[in-house]
Amino acid sequence: MLRIAVPNKGSLSGPAAEMLHEAGYQQRRESKELRIVDPENEVEFFYLRPRDIAIYVSSGRLDIGVTGRDLLIDSGANAEEILPLGFARSTFRFAGKPGTANTLDDLKGRTVATSYEGIVAKHLAERSVDASVVHLDGAVETAIELGVAEVIADVVETGTSLRNAGLEVFGEPIMKSEAIVIRRAGGEPDDAVESKVQQFLRRLQGVLVARTYVMMDYDCRVEQLEKAVALTPGLESPTVSPLHNEGWVAVRAMVPAKEAQRIMDDLYDIGARAILTTAIHACRL
Numbered sequence: 001m002l003r004i005a006v007p008n009k010g011s012l013s014g015p016a017a018e019m020l021h022e023a024g025y026q027q028r029r030e031s032k033e034l035r036i037v038d039p040e041n042e043v044e045f046f047y048l049r050p051r052d053i054a055i056y057v058s059s060g061r062l063d064i065g066v067t068g069r070d071l072l073i074d075s076g077a078n079a080e081e082i083l084p085l086g087f088a089r090s091t092f093r094f095a096g097k098p099g100t101a102n103t104l105d106d107l108k109g110r111t112v113a114t115s116y117e118g119i120v121a122k123h124l125a126e127r128s129v130d131a132s133v134v135h136l137d138g139a140v141e142t143a144i145e146l147g148v149a150e151v152i153a154d155v156v157e158t159g160t161s162l163r164n165a166g167l168e169v170f171g172e173p174i175m176k177s178e179a180i181v182i183r184r185a186g187g188e189p190d191d192a193v194e195s196k197v198q199q200f201l202r203r204l205q206g207v208l209v210a211r212t213y214v215m216m217d218y219d220c221r222v223e224q225l226e227k228a229v230a231l232t233p234g235l236e237s238p239t240v241s242p243l244h245n246e247g248w249v250a251v252r253a254m255v256p257a258k259e260a261q262r263i264m265d266d267l268y269d270i271g272a273r274a275i276l277t278t279a280i281h282a283c284r285l
């Protein structure tokens with residue numbers, strides 16, 4: 001039975017459960033459930049605080065986990081990223097009242113409030129900036145107004161929280177984060193566990209592909225086939241089948257969903273017709 005840690009709360013938990021569900025795994029029905037078994041897939045899910053997941057996985061008691069890249073780095077736990085999942089994307093940045101600081105050097109002798117003490121302390125130490133770090137559990141934007149710190153370091157997605165607190169980012173982004181799958185670093189899992197882990201990763205990769213690609217079908221004249229194929233190269237190469245009408249072929253290829261409309265326009269312009277796109281529900285590359 002593969003043992004997997006999943007976030008029980010916060011920004012990661014909803015999208016993680018949704019992705020696991022799309023990958024065909026049973027998920028908990030109530031937010032209070034801490035552990036469920038999915039016997040058909042031989043997987044057991046443990047719903048844990050996102051911050052604790054890297055610690056559990058590094059201990060070796062759980063095989064893999066879903067967490068945030070920033071939380072993994074912050075924990076300093078002996079675990080490694082094995083698959084980025086594309087949700088809960090954010091940037092980790094310094095911010096302050098306008099005019100407080102422009103560069104990292106301006107932080108010397110000052111106090112930085114953050115929930116990610118590990119990331120901030122490491123970043124400052126690597127750049128030989130001597131500043132104090134105050135740990136707060138959340139809502140760190142308020143720390144400046146209340147005089148607990150002059151600067152904060154926090155997760156920024158849309159920037160709304162910073163704007164509402166009258167703060168501005170400064171300096172280079174400290175890191176970019178998103179949800180990831182992690183496993184213990186340097187461990188040597190037995191073959192049975194390894195094969196279950198690889199199957200789990202293939203399922204999640206299938207969901208990622210199904211979310212980012214659509215299937216495109218169209219008809220085109222044989223003379224235009226090379227141009228059309230250049231627009232829709234597919235993953236390996238497109239499927240080309242003869243049509244009953246001589247001189248025409250039907251083409252089928254996966255294309256990135258974001259580019260589908262532009263590609264349809266370009267195909268139309270070179271004479272392709274009956275251009276259709278359909279959603280992909282699941283996939284194994």
Ligand SMILES: Nc1ncnc2c1ncn2[C@@H]1O[C@H](COP(=O)(O)OP(=O)(O)OP(=O)(O)O)[C@@H](O)[C@H]1O
Pocket residue numbers: 009010011012050051067068069070071088089090138155156157158177178179
């Ligand atoms: N607004 C956001 N947009 C995208 N990702 C976010 C956002 N806030 C937090 N995250 C990401 O979520 C993870 C933190 O999860 P965690 O549950 O600890 O905090 P949270 O989502 O802020 O929830 P809460 O503060 O309610 O506990 C990190 O990987 C972080 O980068």
Ligand SMILES: O=P(O)(O)OC[C@H]1O[C@H](OP(=O)(O)OP(=O)(O)O)[C@H](O)[C@@H]1O
Pocket residue numbers: 137138139140141154155156157158159160161162
């Ligand atoms: O750039 P934005 O889109 O505003 O998102 C970033 C904010 O979201 C998170 O806060 P959350 O609501 O989780 O509260 P917290 O600070 O207590 O964790 C994060 O800590 C930032 O404050």
Ligand SMILES: [Mg+2]
Pocket residue numbers: 138
């Ligand atoms: Mg938060």
